[in-house]
Amino acid sequence: MTNQKKTYHHGDLISSLIKAASEILQEEGVEGLSMRKLADKVGVSRTAPYHHFKDKNELLCAIAAAGFKAQEARLQTLLSSHEESEKRFHQYVYQYIEFADTQREVYDLMYGRLIWKTGTPTSALKDASKQTFKRWLDWVEQLQEDKVLPDNNSALRVGQASWASLHGLSRLLIDGIYLDRNDIQAMTEQMIQTLIRTQPASN
Amino acid sequence: MTNQKKTYHHGDLISSLIKAASEILQEEGVEGLSMRKLADKVGVSRTAPYHHFKDKNELLCAIAAAGFKAQEARLQTLLSSHEESEKRFHQYVYQYIEFADTQREVYDLMYGRLIWKTGTPTSALKDASKQTFKRWLDWVEQLQEDKVLPDNNSALRVGQASWASLHGLSRLLIDGIYLDRNDIQAMTEQMIQTLIRTQPASN
DNA sequence: TTTTTATTTTGACACTGTCAAGATTAGACG
DNA sequence: CGTCTAATCTTGACAGTGTCAAAATAAAAA
Structure with a gap:
């Protein structure tokens, strides 16, 4: 957790995830983009993204x-x-x-x-x-x-x-x-x- | 170990590795090529290849x-x-x-x-x-x-x-x-x- | 035969994607 | 307001990855 207001329910994870993923992508390339790191950056637990994207593949497709x-x-x-x-x-x-x-x-x-x-x-x-x-x-x-x-x-x-x-x-x-x-x-x-x-x- | 004469010293690992790696590559793509699986296919322990190739990268370069x-x-x-x-x-x-x-x-x-x-x-x-x-x-x-x-x-x-x-x-x-x-x-x-x-x- | 050198192995670590089960909360309904 | 349900998120776990350090083994050199 890289600091973030902890509200359990994030608000709109979906778009936050895409945004954060795009940032990591630009800065570190696709090799540097892991689901766990992404979740951490958004301030959410490892598996939270999986309730909005079936896969890492699906996230990338988006x-x-x-x-x-x-x-x-x-x-x-x-x-x-x-x-x-x-x-x-x-x-x-x-x-x-x-x-x-x-x-x-x-x-x-x-x-x-x-x-x-x-x-x-x-x-x-x-x-x-x-x-x-x-x-x-x-x-x-x-x-x-x-x-x-x-x-x-x-x-x-x-x-x-x-x-x-x-x-x-x-x-x-x-x-x-x-x-x-x-x-x-x-x-x-x-x-x-x-x-x-x-x-x-x-x- | 997928069966192989166990002689501790393999003989010529280097070329065996390249050959086996090429096979895996052709059959499963680069995603299916892991150092561990490769070592196993050649009938040698996980880290044996690292004494002939510094890296996975070096193997691929070869x-x-x-x-x-x-x-x-x-x-x-x-x-x-x-x-x-x-x-x-x-x-x-x-x-x-x-x-x-x-x-x-x-x-x-x-x-x-x-x-x-x-x-x-x-x-x-x-x-x-x-x-x-x-x-x-x-x-x-x-x-x-x-x-x-x-x-x-x-x-x-x-x-x-x-x-x-x-x-x-x-x-x-x-x-x-x-x-x-x-x-x-x-x-x-x-x-x-x-x-x-x-x-x-x-x- | 002893010593040196070349090989190989076992153990360990940090990292990955993702599943299953449980915890938490928001929104709907009364 | 309170209760129930559905949405959302977390913890635990598993199998897999690359690769380092230290120990074990065998071959070659002395």
Whole structure:
């Protein structure tokens, strides 16, 4: 108990838990996030969280789902700007990488094996991720019409492939394989060149 | 002790450990690989492995390093074929994805956060990964000369960016985000189209 | 054969997720 | 107001983890 008004009944543990968990996550990474430490931080006994989240897995899913909501909101904000289409795409790529960079641990939960492979994604999480991806695909379709992204294939394929590329870049950054900021920046720029339909000086 | 001739001195624990660890890895994933279970499988006491590997981390690094060697050997084999340059690149991409797919857990160790971020990569591992990457870059240079990969940027940048793309695809497959084989296949094909210099029907 | 060195083991510690059973309290109903 | 019920939280316990220190064993060197 790291000090807290002891009232037996906490009030709203659920949101307190998510908040505290997010903090630990940001500061110490997912390795530093244990249910016991979390409970202690909130000022509650070890097993109290288990009455609000069936599992540690479920807690993580909740955080990840919130991450998808945040990511989607960011996209919507960008889409409501009156920028040129290609420039917006440019901005999106940087925004995507920046999100992954600043919210590393959340990003890892959203797209990492811990939940999707080792654990079991909540149906709420699945829905959130699907919706975010759908919003992306809708935009890809438009980007194809605007001749920004290639239209040699369906929006789904182009959307999948280009997203996979962004994801790969994000992972290299997140997982500590590329730590050099300059490299990431230059790699991002190069990737944009590759993704965008208009190739510079072909032939 | 899962049965084994008990001779107190094992003979060559080191390689036995790596072999057994690789098996557990393939069958149960890294989550199922504990030092104690490993020791038991080899027929030795809990802490015996610690006289050959300082850490669990070091054990994992050894496996990862072997993975890099294997990956590099595969590349060399491919490069010794007398195929057309573009076709070889095509083959490489499929080979890369296939490697990640069939050796999921090893791939995850090689490029995952467990070692590179959470843990600390052995200098031997660092060397192995650097060398593998260098071999890739050398080939990229040649691919640029052959007009297969774009030459709008240095071999380093083009190599980094295109590798990041492949990595992203691999991760989606490995981490259980895309389970559908057909999707991966089609995504791979689309990605190749994007990576390769000659854009189909531009303008 | 004795001594040194290389291996391996037993004991211990602090930590993890989570289950079962009991304690405490808030809110609903009279 | 008092009583009952349902929600909420706690204590105890178990099996599992990585890894350190000290003791036991065996092989190699003298």
